[in-house]
Amino acid sequence: MKVIQIRVKILLKEDTNASYIQSKVCSLIDYSFSKRKELLEMHKKNEYKFYCFDFPYPVESDKIYKKGKIYTLTIRTVNLDLGEFFSNSLLNIETHSIKALSSEIKIISQRPIEKIYSLTPAIIKNENGYWRDIMSIDDYERRIKENLIKKYNKITGEKMKEDFDLFNKIDVKNKKPISVKYKDIKLLGDKINLYISDDKRAQKLAYMALGAGIMEMNSRGCGFVNYKFL
Numbered sequence: 267m268k269v270i271q272i273r274v275k276i277l278l279k280e281d282t283n284a285s286y287i288q289s290k291v292c293s294l295i296d297y298s299f300s301k302r303k304e305l306l307e308m309h310k311k312n313e314y315k316f317y318c319f320d321f322p323y324p325v326e327s328d329k330i331y332k333k334g335k336i337y338t339l340t341i342r343t344v345n346l347d348l349g350e351f352f353s354n355s356l357l358n359i360e361t362h363s364i365k366a367l368s369s370e371i372k373i374i375s376q377r378p379i380e381k382i383y384s385l386t387p388a389i390i391k392n393e394n395g396y397w398r399d400i401m402s403i404d405d406y407e408r409r410i411k412e413n414l415i416k417k418y419n420k421i422t423g424e425k426m427k428e429d430f431d432l433f434n435k436i437d438v439k440n441k442k443p444i445s446v447k448y449k450d451i452k453l454l455g456d457k458i459n460l461y462i463s464d465d466k467r468a469q470k471l472a473y474m475a476l477g478a479g480i481m482e483m484n485s486r487g488c489g490f491v492n493y494k495f496l
């Protein structure tokens with residue numbers, strides 16, 4: 267497995283509030299998928315997409331992305347075909363809000379990871395609301411691990427045994443839940459630090475998470491994590 271990182275220079279064609287920028291990026295990516303049949307079919311399926319993306323950088327101090335300004339969008343994936351697509355075929359795609367200009371691609375090396383930390387909120391989709399109102403912290407921690415194992419099994423075709431600790435410590439960085447706009451609703455999530463154990467399976471999952479994201483809605487810009495190597 268390889269984690270592929272693509273940094274795309276994008277031009278904003280209209281002022282955009284930071285709370286809406288993820289949906290604008292989703293529109294750009296979704297529109298680009300419509301140009302290739304197999305990717306459009308993948309997009310329509312209710313399954314893991316194995317890519318994630320961060321907020322465009324730099325984030326403006328007034329939370330308004332500026333019309334006519336160029337920003338850097340970081341996309342990561344563990345799918346080699348998607349990596350090639352984002353690096354090449356995304357270029358010169360544009361919507362009414364964003365135009366992709368250029369890209370830079372690299373492989374993130376697999377080295378021992380001390381921690382991963384979310385740059386965009388990690389989301390659990392639940393009909394009963396925000397997880398803290400219905401789940402214990404133990405259940406939340408188990409959900410993080412189970413989600414990553416399911417992704418790993420799906421992309422590798424293996425069945426990873428679950429008798430290990432994924433992390434030694436978890437920090438939830440926000441005191442109040444972070445709201446994420448999705449279609450006509452608001453979802454509540456968190457930014458978290460996970461201090462990864464030295465178990466080989468835990469290290470594999472942490473590395474995969476750099477390209478696939480943690481928890482859910484990763485292809486909508488949620489659960490994008492950065493890393494600190496040992």
